[in-house]
Amino acid sequence: MRVDSDILVIGSGFGGALVATVLSQLRYQVTVVDKASHPRFTIGESSTPLADRTLKRIASRFKLDWLAPLCSYGTAQDLRPHVTVGLKRGFSYFQHTAHADFQPRQDRSTELLIAASTADHIADTHWLRSTTDNYIAAKLVDAGGKLIDNFRVHQIDRSDNWSVSGCIASDAEPTQNPSSVELTARFLIDASGPGSVFARDFIRGDDTSQLKTHTAAIYGHFSELQDWNDLYVQAGGDDRPHPYVSHRAAVHHLIDEGWVWQLGFDNGVTSCGIVLDRNSLSANPLANGSGEDLWQRILRRYPTLQKQFADARLVAPSRLVVRDRLQFLRSVGAGSQWLALPSAMGFVDPLHSTGIAHTLAAVEKIAEMFSRCSQDDPFPSHRFLQAYADQVRSELLWIDELVSMCYAARFDFSLFAAATLTYFVVVTAAEKDERDGFLSVNHRELLASVGSVAQRVRDLRKKHASGVASPSEIRETVVWIRKTMAPFNQVGLMDPQKQNLYQHTAPPDKTA
Structure with a gap:
């Protein structure tokens, strides 16, 4: 089989399928190939106000009425049974101590809750990606786009056009004589993630060593996970002042090894993972034993988490996924x-x-x-493509700065809360004005202030590792971070009187 296209997209996750749909709306002939088929397990499931706003603009501009409901929890219910989501009212953080039950405190010093919306119907969502990716890919096909599943790339060549040879062969149903496919296209988009076959053949350099964040992960989807808020109340916590039910959010349980994520979906499934901070661990915990063994060993160290998972069972995939390093660049x-x-x-x-x-x-x-291109010059120029790549790269490095700063602060929860709220100062500023790029990456004064905060946090982390960081110095640093970020703090974050509970940080379109 031979397929000729204007544009070939490798990878049919929501990003690849959506960019293909948009380009089809711009009257390009687009073919999408993928090594697997839908529906399939994947992670990357938590949406945000920035994501919802961008999605809404894309849906409006390209008249994708079927896409717009994903922009909020209330309207996403209209997509059932095709799409499953979960309610995400904000970001919840809880500090655990090894070999001890979780201990709520009157001053809220072991918790941090940051609302991203003021009501359920306009809230963000967790995307059960097996359903959302399948839904968007199906809409691409409905609109006339071509999708080839279970495609194995054999070779990618480039002369005047791109030429990709491969075959269709499912892992689930291997055949003795897989059908050969020859694809040609004038433009190629790589949407295939870290295991990119395109990168394998066409990108020689790897800059992962430039990233400060160094984490591993074990994860899967579970059913029968006990609701965290019930355990919080059982432990003596008063949930009445909380801006939302604490587990109706992106939940982060901080532990010595890193943190545990929990994202609940409406079908009773919860996405759970343990992220391991390799920068703070003396040895690689994944070097010996299985992911399941390590999962259980870690849970046993934290009695309240072990209790939460007592009846939980893994439902997807068949075994926990283990990633030795999440980062790449x-x-x-x-x-x-x-x-x-x-x-x-x-x-x-x-x-x-x-x-x-x-x-x-x-x-x-x-x-x-692509919307600026013409019939005579149908593809973006090298200058525009290079500007796009430079921008995305700067955004990845900026995310790394914001994230690695928070990991460096994990040794003290008050410092971690200050570093995390620094990130939310950045994101709430971006929500109010997106002209400075993704997460305000082009706002030089903001970047400089965050850079100084990150450096001070890292210096304090080094002193802590040497046993010379005093509680008073940590308190002084938290106050200094508050003052440093004050010029950019538009929603009242880092207010000691709020006791780590923030109800009014939502942008206007997430406020009822």
């Missing part, structure tokens, strides 16, 4: 007649739920570039 993100989505250029960490928003921001950039 490729040296090149675009070239002559090709570009990569952020997920194929690099990835930092799930700590601040930046993945969906970052991908959608790139889709919008790509749509803008």
Whole structure:
């Protein structure tokens, strides 16, 4: 079989399928290939106000009425049974101590709750990606786009056009004589993530060593997980002042080894993972034994988490996924007649739920570039492609700065809260004015202030490791961070009187 197209997209996750749909709306002939088929398990599931706003603009501009409901929890219910989501009212953080029950305190010094919306119906969502990706890919096909599942790339060549040879062969149903496919296209988009076959053949450099964040992860989807808020109340916590039910959010349980994420979906499934901070561990905990063994060993160290998971069972995939390092950064993100989505250029960490928003921001950039093209010059120039790649790279490095700062602060929860709220100062500023790029990456004064905060946090981390960081110095640093970020703090974050509970940080479109 031979397929000729204007544009070939490798990867049919929501980013690849959506950019293909948008380009089809711009009257390009687009073919999407993927090594697997939908629906399939994947993570990267937590949306944000920035993501929802970008999605809404894309849906409006390209008349994708079927896409717009994903922008909020209330309207996402209209997509059932095709799409499953979960309610995300904000970001919840809880500090655990090894070999001790979780201990709520009157001063809220072991918790941090940051509302991202003021009501359920306008709230953000967790995307059960097996359903959302399948939904968007199906809409691409409905609109006339071509999708080839279970495609194995054998070779990618470039002369005047791109030429990709491969075959269709499912892992689930291997055949003795897989059907051969020859694909040609004038432009190529890599949306295939960290395991990119395009990068393998066409990108020689790797810049992962430039990233400060260094984490590993074990994860899967569970059923029968006990609601965290019930355990919080059982432990003596008063949940009445909380801005939302604490587990109706992106939940972060901080532990010595890193943190545990929990994202609940409406079908009773919860996405759970343990992220391991390799910078703070003396040895690689994944070097020996299985992911399941390590999962259980870690849970046993934290009695309240062990109790929460007592009846939970893994439902997808068949075994826990183990990733020895989550981070990667490729040296090149675009070239002559090709570009990569952020997920194929690099990835930092799930700590601040930046993945969906970052991908959608790139889709919008790509749509803008291609919408400016003409029949005589139908593809973006090298200058525009290089500017796109440079921008996405700077965004990845900026995310790394924000995330690694928070990891460096984990040794003290008050310092971690200050570092995390520094991130939310950045994101709430970006929500009010997106002209400075994704997460205000082009706002030089903001970047300089955050850089000084990050450096002071890292210096204090070094002193802590040497046993010379005093409680008074940590308190002074928290006060200094508050003053340093005050010029950019537009929503009242870092207010000691709030006792780590923030109800009014939502942008206007997330306020009822």
